[in-house]
Amino acid sequence: MSATEPVVFHNALAELCGISSPIFLAGMAAISGPKLVSAVSNAGGMGIVGGLRAAPRLLRRWISETRDQTDKPFGVNLVPQFGGPDVFEAQFHVILKERPPLLSLFYAEAYPEMISRAKDAGLKVMVQVGTVGLAKEAVARGADIIVAQGSEAGGHMNRGTIALSALVPAILEVAGHRPVIAAGGITNRDDVRIALAMGATGVLVGTAFVATHESNAHDLYKQKIVDATADDTERRVGYSFGWTYGTPHRVIPNKDRWNVLKHIGGGARAIDAPRLARKLSLYAGQGVGKVAGVMSAADRFAELAAGLPHVTASSAQQVDFQMARARAMEMLTGLRQTAPDIASS
Numbered sequence: 001m002s003a004t005e006p007v008v009f010h011n012a013l014a015e016l017c018g019i020s021s022p023i024f025l026a027g028m029a030a031i032s033g034p035k036l037v038s039a040v041s042n043a044g045g046m047g048i049v050g051g052l053r054a055a056p057r058l059l060r061r062w063i064s065e066t067r068d069q070t071d072k073p074f075g076v077n078l079v080p081q082f083g084g085p086d087v088f089e090a091q092f093h094v095i096l097k098e099r100p101p102l103l104s105l106f107y108a109e110a111y112p113e114m115i116s117r118a119k120d121a122g123l124k125v126m127v128q129v130g131t132v133g134l135a136k137e138a139v140a141r142g143a144d145i146i147v148a149q150g151s152e153a154g155g156h157m158n159r160g161t162i163a164l165s166a167l168v169p170a171i172l173e174v175a176g177h178r179p180v181i182a183a184g185g186i187t188n189r190d191d192v193r194i195a196l197a198m199g200a201t202g203v204l205v206g207t208a209f210v211a212t213h214e215s216n217a218h219d220l221y222k223q224k225i226v227d228a229t230a231d232d233t234e235r236r237v238g239y240s241f242g243w244t245y246g247t248p249h250r251v252i253p254n255k256d257r258w259n260v261l262k263h264i265g266g267g268a269r270a271i272d273a274p275r276l277a278r279k280l281s282l283y284a285g286q287g288v289g290k291v292a293g294v295m296s297a298a299d300r301f302a303e304l305a306a307g308l309p310h311v312t313a314s315s316a317q318q319v320d321f322q323m324a325r326a327r328a329m330e331m332l333t334g335l336r337q338t339a340p341d342i343a344s345s
C-alpha cells in the first residue's frame with residue numbers, strides 16, 4: 001500500500017477522536033515533536049505531542065507549531081509523576097488554554113481531578129496503564145479511552161509485568177463501553193491485525209515511530225533500533241533521566257564495559273552530543289527486531305494501517321463489531337449486577 005492511499009477504518013474510537021484510522025503515535029518525551037505529530041495526524045491517525053520534558057513555553061510553542069502543520073486532531077501527553085505537582089500544574093494550564101482535542105495521561109494516579117478538569121474543558125482523556133487495577137481506577141475517574149500497555153512496551157511502563165495478550169482481554173472486561181487501545185511491541189500490519197483480533201479498538205505505537213525521519217531521535221538511536229533483534233531489549237528498574245528511581249522501563253542496553261552512563265535509560269535526541277547518544281541505554285520495545293529501516297512517518301503509518309480491515313467510508317458502519325462487542329459486554333456486566341443467575345446461565 002502506498003503512503004498516499006487513504007485508509008479508512010472508522011470504528012468507535014476513530015469516531016470519538018475525529019480521525020480516519022485508530023492508529024495513535026505514543027506521546028514520547030522529547031521525541032514526538034510537531035513534525036512527527038503532524039505527520040501522523042495528516043496520515044489520518046492521532047499524533048500525540050510528548051509533553052513530559054517540555055517547559056510550559058516550549059509546550060505552547062510545540063502545540064502552535066503542530067497546528068501550523070496540520071488541521072487534523074492531535075493530542076498532548078503529560079506525565080505528572082515526572083517533575084512533580086508544580087511543573088504539572090503549569091503544563092496543565094497550557095493544556096486548558098490551548099485545548100488540544102486529546103489529553104493523554106501516564107502515571108497520573110496521584111492527580112485524579114485532572115481527568116474531570118480536562119473533560120470539563122472539552123478534551124477527550126486517554127489514560128495508559130499496565131494493570132487491571134489501574135484501568136479500573138481510570139474508568140472510575142472518567143477516562144474516555146484506556147491504553148493497555150503490555151510489558152513489551154518501550155520506554156517507561158506502568159507497571160509492565162503483563163504481556164499484551166493477557167492484558168488486553170483483562171482490561172476489556174473492566175472498560176465497559178470505553179475503547180481499549182493496545183500498546184507494546186506493535187510495529188507492523190501483522191501486529192495491528194493481532195491487536196484488533198484480541199479485541200483492542202486501536203493501537204498506540206512508540207518505538208517504530210522513533211525510527212522515522214520526522215522523529216526528534218538522534219540518528220545513532222534510530223540506527224540502534226534498526227540493528228536490534230528481539231533479544232536485545234531489557235526491562236529495568238534502575239535510574240532513568242528524571243524519573244522516580246525504580247520506575248520500570250525497557251531499553252536497548254548499552255553493553256560497553258567501562259561506560260558508567262550505560263546504567264542510565266534515556267531517549268537520545270538529535271540535539272544531543274553523539275558522545276552521549278553512544279553511551280546511554282536507549283528506550284525501545286520488544287518489537288525492535290521487526291523494524292528493518294528508518295522511513296518516513298507516512299510510510300510507517302501506511303504499513304501499520306495495512307493491518308486494519310480495509311473499508312471505504314460508505315461501508316464503515318457495517319464493520320463496527322468492536323463497538324458492538326463493547327456494548328454487549330457492558331449489557332452483560334449490568335445483567336450480572338442485577339440478575340447474577342440469568343447472566344451466568
Ligand SMILES: Cc1cc2nc3c(=O)[nH]c(=O)nc-3n(C[C@H](O)[C@H](O)[C@H](O)COP(=O)(O)O)c2cc1C
Pocket residue numbers: 026027028029031050051052077079105106128149152153154155156183184185186204205206207208210267283284285286287
Ligand atoms: C522513546 C520513548 C519515549 C517514551 N516516552 C513516553 C512519555 O513521555 N509518555 C508516555 O506516556 N509514554 C512514553 N513512552 C511509552 C509509550 O507511551 C508506549 O507505551 C510505548 O512506546 C509502546 O510500546 P512500543 O514502544 O513497543 O511501541 C515512551 C516510549 C518510548 C519508546
